[in-house]
Amino acid sequence: MRVGIVGLGLIGGSLGLALRAKGFEVFGVSRQPSTCATAIAKGAADQASTNLTLLAETDIIFVCTPIAVIAPTIKQLIPHLKAKTVITDVGSVKQSIVQDCSLLWHNFVGSHPMAGTEASGIAAAKADLFTATPYVITPTADTPNSAIEKVKQIARSLNTKIYTCTPAEHDQAVAFISHLPVMLSGSLIQTCLAETNPKIVKLAKKLASSGFRDTSRVGGGNPELGLMMAKYNRPALLRSLSLYRHNLEKITQYIEQADWESLSETLATNQAKRSEFID
């Protein structure tokens, strides 16, 4: 199978490395000639170019660009493709992308390989990035089965854990476990900074330890990623924030009313149920 990859960053580059190791022929496209050269040198692509025509003869194309550029990229690709070519993406939100791109290309399959590191760019790419990570495929009722199967075949070859769900289910699930944590974790940092007594802020900075470090980590992450989550997963994120506020108010009321029994039960449930989310 000939595989095309548009966007040779951490995800695109790692995909190239992994798939070439599995015997696929990989054609990479990047806007930067230097990235193309690095991809070839690193072994992340057999051929690389700044020109989308390189992908004319591929069987499946992974669009690994930033979310905002996925649909525009597919528009530019279309004139060069055979009708049976499958296009898939790796975007971290699915509803808006799948809606737009399914209209552009009938053989489009939305997907979200949930792998990553703190680093970005092709320099950080590695062949085992996807091993044992979730690979979420989000077809619609109209997505051709043959296209879904082609994406699954590649996801299997990457040794990922494949999940299939609707774009809406994906977006709500990742809102809960990924996008909501960024907002509530960031609000913790804001709250500590909002204290008006400078002696307390200074002391808080000195005393902050592993609890603060872990709880504030994703809130202190890359602002562009947080912005992207809010922009492209707005309805599911707002729904999560609303549910979250309700739960926070409940716990606040227990403390206000000294309802230690209810607080105790809630904390015990949290301890018991957390393990169901954490392997």
Add this chain to the structure above:
Amino acid sequence: MRVGIVGLGLIGGSLGLALRAKGFEVFGVSRQPSTCATAIAKGAADQASTNLTLLAETDIIFVCTPIAVIAPTIKQLIPHLKAKTVITDVGSVKQSIVQDCSLLWHNFVGSHPMAGTEASGIAAAKADLFTATPYVITPTADTPNSAIEKVKQIARSLNTKIYTCTPAEHDQAVAFISHLPVMLSGSLIQTCLAETNPKIVKLAKKLASSGFRDTSRVGGGNPELGLMMAKYNRPALLRSLSLYRHNLEKITQYIEQADWESLSETLATNQAKRSEFID
């Protein structure tokens, strides 16, 4: 100096190990005879007993019991002590404890060595538990200087970082960096469980990764600790929760109103400022 320790758990046991290594003579008291035996066997005490009279001749006594038992323990100790004996505690909240115990004993110094592990009990005790951790001393205007100096001398011998502040400053600072995180992190777990679509809950459990793991960690911790924070640091925790809700509402409004510039600024501030709390 002869040091007394009441309560030979993780903190009391580690204190005994560390101070004996520094040449202090350590007298330990536990309610459990088996804990006394373990303390002697482990080298956490020179002498150990279930009877508080063992501490009659000590120069300084560390009360390392659960918070609720600190003042009652001091009441029981008083009949056995010389007037110049210093009493200090290791409780993780200070206002209520310092208020009560200062009335009971003029030579009382509130303190909070901020060390710990996931484990508890004397089995987990270790001599270097306090090395390079904060040791917060919270005297009042009436605390004798000689008593403060005695506690500082021991805190220095443990190689801790000593901070001095009022009980109220301590309680607000730890509310921000330790107690608030437990409540907001726990509310994240509650929120994911509150989703009524079982397919989304199941998917969220499968997709949850390092972001969810870190943000939910302290919320899924020991329920008794969380309850203790709420009970004994209620005013400062409620103030933190109120400030937090305000900041969460602000970030929610930015998303509702698609005010990406304000959201972006907030996320960038969070990223820039977090490092001031994390070494």
